[in-house]
Amino acid sequence: MSEASTSSQVVEKTTYGIPKPKPAYYPHPGSPLYADKELYQSIHNAPKTLVSTHICQPRSAIAIQIPAKTVFRITTPEGPQVCDLNIWNMHNPRERFWAARTRQLHSAHVSTYDRLWSNLPYLRPLVTITGDTLGGRHDEWGGRVHDTLGTRCDPYVDKLISGEDMDFHCHSNLTRAVLPYGLTEFDVHDVLNVFQMTGLDEKDRYFMETCPAVAGDYFECFAEQDLLVAISACPGGDLSQWGWGENEEKQDMVECCRPLAIEVYQLDDVESVLKAWNPPKVPNYRGNHGLTGPTPSIQE
Numbered sequence: 001m002s003e004a005s006t007s008s009q010v011v012e013k014t015t016y017g018i019p020k021p022k023p024a025y026y027p028h029p030g031s032p033l034y035a036d037k038e039l040y041q042s043i044h045n046a047p048k049t050l051v052s053t054h055i056c057q058p059r060s061a062i063a064i065q066i067p068a069k070t071v072f073r074i075t076t077p078e079g080p081q082v083c084d085l086n087i088w089n090m091h092n093p094r095e096r097f098w099a100a101r102t103r104q105l106h107s108a109h110v111s112t113y114d115r116l117w118s119n120l121p122y123l124r125p126l127v128t129i130t131g132d133t134l135g136g137r138h139d140e141w142g143g144r145v146h147d148t149l150g151t152r153c154d155p156y157v158d159k160l161i162s163g164e165d166m167d168f169h170c171h172s173n174l175t176r177a178v179l180p181y182g183l184t185e186f187d188v189h190d191v192l193n194v195f196q197m198t199g200l201d202e203k204d205r206y207f208m209e210t211c212p213a214v215a216g217d218y219f220e221c222f223a224e225q226d227l228l229v230a231i232s233a234c235p236g237g238d239l240s241q242w243g244w245g246e247n248e249e250k251q252d253m254v255e256c257c258r259p260l261a262i263e264v265y266q267l268d269d270v271e272s273v274l275k276a277w278n279p280p281k282v283p284n285y286r287g288n289h290g291l292t293g294p295t296p297s298i299q300e
């Protein structure tokens with residue numbers, strides 16, 4: 001098969017005489033999209049106590065409840081490993097992370113001071129990112145880390161492509177992890193791929209690179225709400241060997257799989273550190289989509 005036949009997109013650039021576009025959304029100081037850097041830097045720097053550490057074994061997932069006003073870190077305790085992250089409102093799982101809107105409001109890859117936004121009709125931050133040992137840069141191939149472009153690996157696409165049944169994809173890992181909270185696979189949603197280096201190539205195709213994390217790297221978030229947070233240690237491990245049963249040369253991928261962890265920290269002086277913080281509110285849209293009749297109330 002020729003390379004040309006594998007993509008609808010061509011490498012050639014064209015011009016329609018249109019000027020260089022600006023970002024569609026631009027979180028600037030004073031905008032409701034913007035995280036007050038001073039506040040979130042002070043949250044990052046503030047004295048805090050490690051209250052619990054939760055290990056996520058290779059090729060599995062964990063789900064934990066994290067109260068609002070808590071700081072948590074997702075870490076790579078033993079070296080490179082990609083992490084598939086899902087977040088819900090602890091009290092109302094219909095409110096959950098919305099990767100597509102987050103990508104628009106900030107960027108396709110996220111880092112410190114970006115926020116992870118919830119879906120409609122809520123549209124408010126679930127977390128604000130307060131620390132990131134890897135992020136914000138891009139490599140020579142255009143890859144960046146902490147990706148909202150892709151989604152979780154799942155057994156359906158694996159079966160479709162390879163014909164194999166595999167039960168430890170991130171979708172399945174996350175499904176097992178959230179069952180004790182009354183959730184099912186229908187609650188598992190598009191992820192943030194933490195520690196995952198991805199981009200779009202010259203033909204606009206999604207690519208994944210080997211995870212650049214080392215032992216001790218972390219991705220730190222401030223919980224804006226009471227949350228249920230689930231992470232999966234992807235069975236692709238550090239993505240140095242992954243394939244859909246098509247790469248006969250690949251070594252056993254288990255060799256490149258490592259654990260992840262979530263560390264939960266309590267601010268020592270919540271009141272003074274969070275003096276300027278307000279709990280996120282849903283936008284007060286009352287239009288009812290042009291329908292007549294009573295306006296539904298939104299459960300917060």
Ligand SMILES: [Zn+2]
Pocket residue numbers: 084152153169170171233234235236
């Ligand atoms: Zn995965």
